[in-house]
Amino acid sequence: MSQDPPQTPEPSFELKRPKPMTARYPADEPPRRLAPPPPRKVVVLGALSAMAAATARLYAADKGRLILVARHEGRLQALADDLRARGAAQVEIETLDLAVEAASAAQRMRAWSETLGGLDHVLVFHGYLGDQAAASSDAAELARIIDVNFTSAALWCEAAAGVFRTQGRGALVAVSSVAGDRGRQSNYAYGAAKGGLALFVQGLAHSLAASNARAVALKPGFVDTPMTEGLKKGGPLWAKPEAIAEAVRRAAERGGPIQYAPGFWRWIMLAIRSAPAFVFHRTRL
Numbered sequence: 404m405s406q407d408p409p410q411t412p413e414p415s416f417e418l419k420r421p422k423p424m425t426a427r428y429p430a431d432e433p434p435r436r437l438a439p440p441p442p443r444k445v446v447v448l449g450a451l452s453a454m455a456a457a458t459a460r461l462y463a464a465d466k467g468r469l470i471l472v473a474r475h476e477g478r479l480q481a482l483a484d485d486l487r488a489r490g491a492a493q494v495e496i497e498t499l500d501l502a503v504e505a506a507s508a509a510q511r512m513r514a515w516s517e518t519l520g521g522l523d524h525v526l527v528f529h530g531y532l533g534d535q536a537a538a539s540s541d542a543a544e545l546a547r548i549i550d551v552n553f554t555s556a557a558l559w560c561e562a563a564a565g566v567f568r569t570q571g572r573g574a575l576v577a578v579s580s581v582a583g584d585r586g587r588q589s590n591y592a593y594g595a596a597k598g599g600l601a602l603f604v605q606g607l608a609h610s611l612a613a614s615n616a617r618a619v620a621l622k623p624g625f626v627d628t629p630m631t632e633g634l635k636k637g638g639p640l641w642a643k644p645e646a647i648a649e650a651v652r653r654a655a656e657r658g659g660p661i662q663y664a665p666g667f668w669r670w671i672m673l674a675i676r677s678a679p680a681f682v683f684h685r686t687r688l
């Protein structure tokens with residue numbers, strides 16, 4: 404009896420019907436959002452600067468507790484009222500000159516920490532562009548540019564780090580500048596002070612690395628604020644203080660010790676730093 408050879412199944416070319424997509428995020432469900440940052444306890448130095456006020460408004464909207472430090476009591480009061488109306492849980496003001504009082508920075512920072520019950524973020528905004536032409540012949544103007552932008556800023560940064568070391572946490576953001584990336588004829592005193600501040604903060608970040616604390620030097624490009632009045636503004640290189648405020652707020656939560664704002668300035672400054680002197684010296688930058 405002959406046996407039929409075993410039947411091999413015909414290959415099937417029928418396309419499998421795809422499984423119906425089960426929507427993971429159905430359209431009628433609200434989109435998922437990142438959790439808002441928790442309310443922060445913040446010291447804002449140079450709080451009346453346009454960038455600082457814009458940043459303080461972001462913290463106020465998150466129900467933060469703030470200490471505002473600047474030189475004009477009336478304007479500080481007005482800013483504090485505005486921040487309370489925007490949701491800040493607590494706003495204290497301190498009227499002082501941050502250059503004159505820098506020697507007492509450590510003691511004041513500890514007192515502010517006690518007032519707020521610890522510090523989450525310390526933000527250093529105060530700065531002085533100065534007049535390079537005058538500074539070249541006027542030692543007082545040169546000393547002022549270096550003192551406000553470097554010496555006093557460094558002392559306040561170190562004071563913040565002192566509190567963070569004790570707490571084992573905290574974040575410092577100090578506003579430096581892209582002007583600190585290469586010395587230029589138009590503002591080398593200011594640029595040197597801001598560049599020095601960035602190096603100082605970078606070192607501070609290194610010294611804090613073993614703890615849960617951080618330090619960031621934020622380098623804005625051109626920003627439309629009172630400091631730049633008199634310059635021709637507009638165009639894609641100019642940012643509003645609100646945009647820098649967002650960058651400061653982000654930098655206080657995460658990221659490395661040197662951050663550019665807006666971020667594209669990293670690449671512009673890379674090109675400017677890389678230009679050979681024989682090319683650079685032909686410009687009037």
Ligand SMILES: NC(=O)c1ccc[n+]([C@@H]2O[C@H](COP(=O)([O-])OP(=O)(O)OC[C@H]3O[C@@H](n4cnc5c(N)ncnc54)[C@H](OP(=O)(O)O)[C@@H]3O)[C@@H](O)[C@H]2O)c1
Pocket residue numbers: 449450451452453454455473474475499500501502503528529530531532551578579580581622623624625626627628629630631644
């Ligand atoms: N605008 C830009 O294009 C740009 C670019 C890069 C970096 N930055 C830096 O960004 C920061 C914020 O500046 P801004 O653009 O927002 O300009 P701004 O509105 O002119 O702010 C500068 C602030 O620094 C304060 N200040 C100066 N010396 C002080 C002192 N000894 N004690 C206390 N406060 C003092 C000024 O207070 P008074 O009102 O009392 O003088 C002013 O509120 C500065 O560090 C600046 O160097 C600015």
